[in-house]
Amino acid sequence: MTDEAVPAESNSDKIVSAAKLQPKRLQPLRRLLPFMLAYPVRLALTVLFLLISAITSLAIPAMLGGVIDQGFIEQNLDKVSQYGLLIIAIAAVMAAASGSRFYFISVIGERVIADLRQAVFTHLLRLDARYFDTNRVGELTSRLNGDVAIIRGAVGSSFSLALRSLVTIVGALTMMILTSPVLTLAVVIAAPAILIPVVAYSRRLRGMSRRTQDALADLSAMATEMLGATRTVKSFTQENVQSGLYQSRSEDSYRAEVKRLAARAVLVGIVIFLGTCALVGMVWWGARSVFEGSVTAGQLAQFMVYALMASGALTNVSEVLGTLQSVAGSTERLTEILDTEAAIEDPKSPKPLPVPSLGTVEFDRVSFAYDPSATTPILNDVSFSVAKGETVALVGPSGSGKSTTLSLLQRFYDVSEGAIRVDGVDLRDVRLAELRQRFAYVEQEPTIFAGTIAENIRFGKPDASDAEVEAAARAALVHDFVVDLPLGYDTVVGERGVMLSGGQKQRLAIARAILKNAPILLLDEATSALDAQSERLVQMALEHLMEGRTTLVIAHRLATIRDANKILVLDAGEIIDQGTHEELVAKGGRYAELAKLQFRTDETI
Numbered sequence: 001m002t003d004e005a006v007p008a009e010s011n012s013d014k015i016v017s018a019a020k021l022q023p024k025r026l027q028p029l030r031r032l033l034p035f036m037l038a039y040p041v042r043l044a045l046t047v048l049f050l051l052i053s054a055i056t057s058l059a060i061p062a063m064l065g066g067v068i069d070q071g072f073i074e075q076n077l078d079k080v081s082q083y084g085l086l087i088i089a090i091a092a093v094m095a096a097a098s099g100s101r102f103y104f105i106s107v108i109g110e111r112v113i114a115d116l117r118q119a120v121f122t123h124l125l126r127l128d129a130r131y132f133d134t135n136r137v138g139e140l141t142s143r144l145n146g147d148v149a150i151i152r153g154a155v156g157s158s159f160s161l162a163l164r165s166l167v168t169i170v171g172a173l174t175m176m177i178l179t180s181p182v183l184t185l186a187v188v189i190a191a192p193a194i195l196i197p198v199v200a201y202s203r204r205l206r207g208m209s210r211r212t213q214d215a216l217a218d219l220s221a222m223a224t225e226m227l228g229a230t231r232t233v234k235s236f237t238q239e240n241v242q243s244g245l246y247q248s249r250s251e252d253s254y255r256a257e258v259k260r261l262a263a264r265a266v267l268v269g270i271v272i273f274l275g276t277c278a279l280v281g282m283v284w285w286g287a288r289s290v291f292e293g294s295v296t297a298g299q300l301a302q303f304m305v306y307a308l309m310a311s312g313a314l315t316n317v318s319e320v321l322g323t324l325q326s327v328a329g330s331t332e333r334l335t336e337i338l339d340t341e342a343a344i345e346d347p348k349s350p351k352p353l354p355v356p357s358l359g360t361v362e363f364d365r366v367s368f369a370y371d372p373s374a375t376t377p378i379l380n381d382v383s384f385s386v387a388k389g390e391t392v393a394l395v396g397p398s399g400s401g402k403s404t405t406l407s408l409l410q411r412f413y414d415v416s417e418g419a420i421r422v423d424g425v426d427l428r429d430v431r432l433a434e435l436r437q438r439f440a441y442v443e444q445e446p447t448i449f450a451g452t453i454a455e456n457i458r459f460g461k462p463d464a465s466d467a468e469v470e471a472a473a474r475a476a477l478v479h480d481f482v483v484d485l486p487l488g489y490d491t492v493v494g495e496r497g498v499m500l501s502g503g504q505k506q507r508l509a510i511a512r513a514i515l516k517n518a519p520i521l522l523l524d525e526a527t528s529a530l531d532a533q534s535e536r537l538v539q540m541a542l543e544h545l546m547e548g549r550t551t552l553v554i555a556h557r558l559a560t561i562r563d564a565n566k567i568l569v570l571d572a573g574e575i576i577d578q579g580t581h582e583e584l585v586a587k588g589g590r591y592a593e594l595a596k597l598q599f600r601t602d603e604t605i
C-alpha cells in the first residue's frame with residue numbers, strides 16, 4: 001500500500017492545484033508570449049515534435065490490443081514478434097521526438113528567461129530616483145531573482161507538459177471512444193463522483209497553504225535583515241533575543257505546515273479510496289462486457305491503458321495549471337516593473353551642451369519638494385550661480401537641503417518651480433547622459449563595487465587604458481597603497497569595499513572622479529573624521545581633483561570653507577546668507593554660530 005501512496009499523494013497535490021485555479025489569474029502569462037514568439041523556428045519545431053511524440057505514444061496501446069487478441073489468445077508467437085518489432089520501431093520514433101521536444105521547449109524557456117531578466121534589469125536602471133525612494137531594493141532584487149526563478153522553473157517544463165497532456169487527453173479519449181463507446185460513457189459518468197468531493201475538500205487546503213507561505217516569507221525576511229546586520233546584532237548583544245524570535249516564527253511556520261499536512265493526509269486517503277473503487281468498477285464493467293462479447297480482451301486492455309493515459313494526463317494538466325498560476329503571479333510582478341515609466345527621461349528634442357564646457361551652474365528661483373503634495377517645500381526659491389573654476393561651498397544644518405541641491409543638479413529629480421542651468425542650458429532640455437557626463441560626483445560615503453581596484457577606478461570610463469588608470473590613481477594617492485597589495489590593481493576589494501579603510505575608499509572614489517575628467521565637480525565631504533595622516537592624503541587628492549574645475553561642495557571642513565570663493569548658507573531650504581568665510585564671520589549671526597558647531601577644525605589644531 002505504501003508503494004501506491006506515493007503516486008496517490010502526488011495526484012492529490014495535482015488535484016489540489018487544479019482546485020486553486022482561477023482562469024482570469026492566468027492572463028498575465030500573455031505577456032510572456034512576445035518573448036516566446038521572438039523564436040518562431042524553435043517554437044514550430046517544438047510543436048512538430050510534440051505532435052509526433054503524442055501520436056506515436058497513442059499508437060502503442062493499439063498495438064497492445066493486437067498482441068493480446070491475435071497473439072496471446074490465439075497463441076500465435078509470430079504475431080507477438082511482429083507486433084513487438086512494430087512497437088519497438090514506434091517507440092524509437094517516439095523517443096527521438098520526445099527528446100527533441102524536451103530540448104527545444106527547454107531552450108526556448110531558457111531564452112525567454114534570459115531575455116526577460118535582461119529587460120527588467122535594463123529597465124530598472126533607467127527608472128528615476130523617486131521610484132527607488134518608494135520601492136525597497138530588497139524587494140526589487142527578490143523579484144529579479146525569485147520571480148525569474150519561478151518562471152524559469154516552469155516555463156520550459158510546464159508548457160511542454162501542458163501541451164503534451166492536452167494532446168494526450170484528446171487523443172486518448174478519441175481512442176477510448178473508438179475502442180468502446182459504452183465503456184467511455186461509463187467512465188465519463190463516474191469521473192465526477194471522484195472529482196467533486198476531492199475538489200470540495202481541497203478548497204480548504206488552499207487557505208492553509210497560503211498561511212504557510214506567509215509564515216515562511218516572514219521568516220526569510222527576518223533572516224535577510226539580521227544576516228545583513230550581524231555587526232549591529234553582535235554589538236548590541238542581541239544574538240539570543242533574535243535567535244529566539246526566529247525560533248518562535250519558525251515554530252509558527254512549522255505548526256501551520258503540520259496542520260496543512262494533516263489535512264492533506266485526509267485528502268490522500270480520500271483519493272486512494274475513491275481511485276481504487278473506480279478501478280474496481282471499471283474492471284468489473286469491462287469484464288462483464290468481455291463476457292457478453294461486446295468487447296474483446298485485447299480491446300479491454302487497450303481501453304484501460306488509454307483510460308490510464310487520459311487520467312494521468314488530466315492530473316498533469318491540473319498540476320501544470322497550478323504551477324502556471326504562480327508563474328502568472330511572478331510574470332505580473334515583473335511586467336509591473338516593465339510597465340513603470342521613468343518620470344525623468346531624455347527630452348523629445350534635446351539641446352546640445354556647449355563644447356568645450358563653460359563650467360557654469362545656475363539655480364534660478366528653484367523650489368522643490370520630494371512629495372509633490374507637501375505644503376512646505378524642501379528647497380524654497382533658491383537662486384545662485386557658480387562661474388567657471390569657482391569653488392562654492394554649501395553649508396547648513398542637517399536636513400537643510402544640501403544633498404538635495406546636488407541631486408537636483410544631476411537631475412535625479414525635477415524641480416517643482418524655477419530652473420537649473422548647466423553651461424547655460426536648462427537641464428530638462430539636455431540628454432541625461434550628456435548632462436551627467438559634465439559632473440564628477442564624489443559621495444560622502446563612496447560606493448565601492450565588489451570588483452578589483454582597477455575596475456572600481458574605471459567605473460565611469462570602462463575603456464580607460466592601464467596607464468590612464470594608474471595616472472588617476474597616482475593623482476588620488478591611491479597608487480601608493482595599491483603597490484603594496486599582493487595583486488596590485490587586480491586586488492578584489494570585497495563587497496562595499498570592506499577590505500579598504502575609510503580614507504582609502506575616499507581616495508579610490510576620487511581616482512574614479514579624476515579619470516572621468518568632468519568639468520564640474522560635485523563633492524559631498526565626509527563628516528566622519530579620518531586620522532590626521534589619512535585626512536591629509538584625502539585633502540591632497542581632492543586638491544588634484546579640484547584643479548581647474550568648477551566645484552560645488554557640501555562642506556564640513558574649515559579648510560574647504562576658507563578656500564571657497566563663495567559660501568551659501570542654507571537653512572530649512574532657503575539661502576539665508578552668502579559670501580566668503582571672512583565676510584560671513586565678520587557679520588556674526590547664524591553662520592558664525594554654525595561654523596563653531598559644525599565645521600571640523602582638526603587641520604587647524
Ligand SMILES: Nc1ncnc2c1ncn2[C@@H]1O[C@H](COP(=O)(O)OP(=O)(O)OP(=O)(O)O)[C@@H](O)[C@H]1O
Pocket residue numbers: 133370371378396397398399400401402403404405
Ligand atoms: N529621498 C527623499 N525622499 C523624501 N524626503 C527626503 C529625501 N531625501 C531627503 N529628504 C528630506 O529632505 C530634507 C533635506 O534633506 P537633505 O538630504 O537635502 O539635507 P542635507 O542638508 O543634505 O542634510 P545632511 O547634512 O544631514 O545630509 C530633509 O528633511 C530630508 O528628510
